[in-house]
Amino acid sequence: MQKVLIANRGEIASRIIKTCKQLNIKTVAVYSDADEEMPFVKEADIAHRIGEPPVNKSYLVIDAILEVARKENVDAIHPGYGLLSENGGFAKRVSEEGFTFIGPPHSIIQKMGDKVEARKVMQEAQVPVVPGSEGGVDSIDAAKGLAREIGYPVMLKASGGGGGIGMIRCENEQALVQSFDSTKNRAKAYFGKDEVFLEKCVENARHVEVQIFGDEHGNIVHLFERNCSVQRRNQKVIEESPSPELSMGTRQAMYDAAVKAGRAVNYINAGTVEFIVDEEENYYFLEMNTRLQVEHPVTEFVTGLDLVKWQLLVADGQPLPLLNQDEITSKGHALEFRIYAEDPKTFYPSPGQISLLDWGNSEGVRIDSGYVQGNKVTPFYDPMISKCIIYGKDRADAIERAVEFFAEVQIEGVKTNVSLFREIIGEKEFVDGTYTTKWLQDYLTANRA
Structure with a gap:
């Protein structure tokens, strides 16, 4: 591995550049207009502008990143953490273009990125999971029935993503009813699908x-x-x-x-x-x-x-x-x-x-x-x-x-x-x-x- 493109920004890119330098691997940075004067741009051996400041016009534009990779004839692409790092579609495109993706294969990213699928895999492997739905919850009636069974409070989660955006705590049935549609809509907007699932909220965890x-x-x-x-x-x-x-x-x-x-x-x-x-x-x-x-x-x-x-x-x-x-x-x-x-x-x-x-x-x-x-x-x-x-x-x-x-x-x-x-x-x-x-x-x- 002689040359690596870093598909990320800020301290993430700087961190990866540091190790690459120690291993005598050349680095290629990509940056938006807003980041032109940032340290990581200067620390990399080569840097290319890929778009305007919003992430959907720069750091999330897969075609722009791959165009730089082809131009610089890099060996591999490191996604960093955040942005495209857990995007299975990006990992797949990187591999299809003939570059090494520095991370797990896209199939693993996609399987583990779906929280419902991940729960199923862990249950089959006999790894303990939080009590909750076996799959996605399609209706508020199904959600209410399961919540009564496992007991409040419960966590309503987007199957396509995690973090604060993808989950909400519901103390009672009224809160669950009020949150159900909005959580599905938010899941669709941020993660591309509106599937949600329910888990028992583990207290004092x-x-x-x-x-x-x-x-x-x-x-x-x-x-x-x-x-x-x-x-x-x-x-x-x-x-x-x-x-x-x-x-x-x-x-x-x-x-x-x-x-x-x-x-x-x-x-x-x-x-x-x-x-x-x-x-x-x-x-x-x-x-x-x-x-x-x-x-x-x-x-x-x-x-x-x-x-x-x-x-x-x-x-x-x-x-x-x-x-x-x-x-x-x-x-x-x-x-x-x-x-x-x-x-x-x-x-x-x-x-x-x-x-x-x-x-x-x-x-x-x-x-x-x-x-x-x-x-x-x-x-x-x-x-x-x-x-x-x-x-x-x-x-x-x-x-x-x-x-x-x-x-x-x-x-x-x-x-x-x-x-x-x-x-x-x-x-x-x-x-x-x-x-x-x-x-x-x-x-x-x-x-x-």
Whole structure:
């Protein structure tokens, strides 16, 4: 593999470029008019404009991306994470054009991208799933009947996609009736089909995911877990590895289940098996993300491995760098904070020019940023400025370093959520590691009234 096109932008592209440089692989960036002055454009060996700022006129235009790939005669295309990274149609087009897709085959992406189909696969593989519908729910009457059977609250989810856009919590039948049609319409608009399904809402849960890797030779391993339970509106805010407050028995059972999930679909490349864990440490499959995750650096910190390097080697047909599970170890503790250009009170995006960007001089800190001082945060894309990953010899040490880090950070020109992190890392539930997926929202409700 000599030349790779990165079909993404910002810190994602910069992260991939960094590893490619270490492997002496040339990189091709694609950019919109809004990103012409962004760091990733300058960091790549070659960069091509592909369209206007809106993603549907640039980063989601498959034909424009493939035209650049042909022009530059690249060997492979890395989709990054977000945008086209879990688009099975894109992966298929890449392969049909004769380029290597740095990720799983399109068939796996499509199968795991359909949440209803993914549930069926996991049930057949005897991986625990959250109680819910066997398939899509076609009518409100069917939804009401099932909800009465499994009990409220329930989660109404789009089968074609996840995240905050694709799901809504319904406390009672009235809420279910009010949400049913709107959720179907939203699913159609965002994911191309209006199929929805129903799951029991697991209360006081923790969101724990296991990183897996597979190769073309049938090898599959796990790279331990990450806790992603600090969430707002079903969106992750802080991630960490290892997960606090989780017994070794449950941890190992989840590793085994994740590998079993990967084997069920003959998984290749990087993937993440997401679980929800209840108060009794019963765990249930949520979904499989068929790409590298935003939070992968915490895994890199505790394992000492470069996950993008693994992706490139596997895509090149090579076996996993470490085939024996016992060779992969976890040491220390890592926390990741997603710093956004947003109003810390309303959480509305705060576009503008970054007039000051100073990360300080704290030890054990990795900054994965898509911006430098002077860049503009535009309203066209996700307003994340950077990911700040902090490592310590244990969780207490990592938190202490986080306190020092956030005391030094200075960002001006745009509003950010830095002040929120300064609050969170001092809260008892976070320090003790006893938080659940509803903790942050409850905290905000109590402290933002």
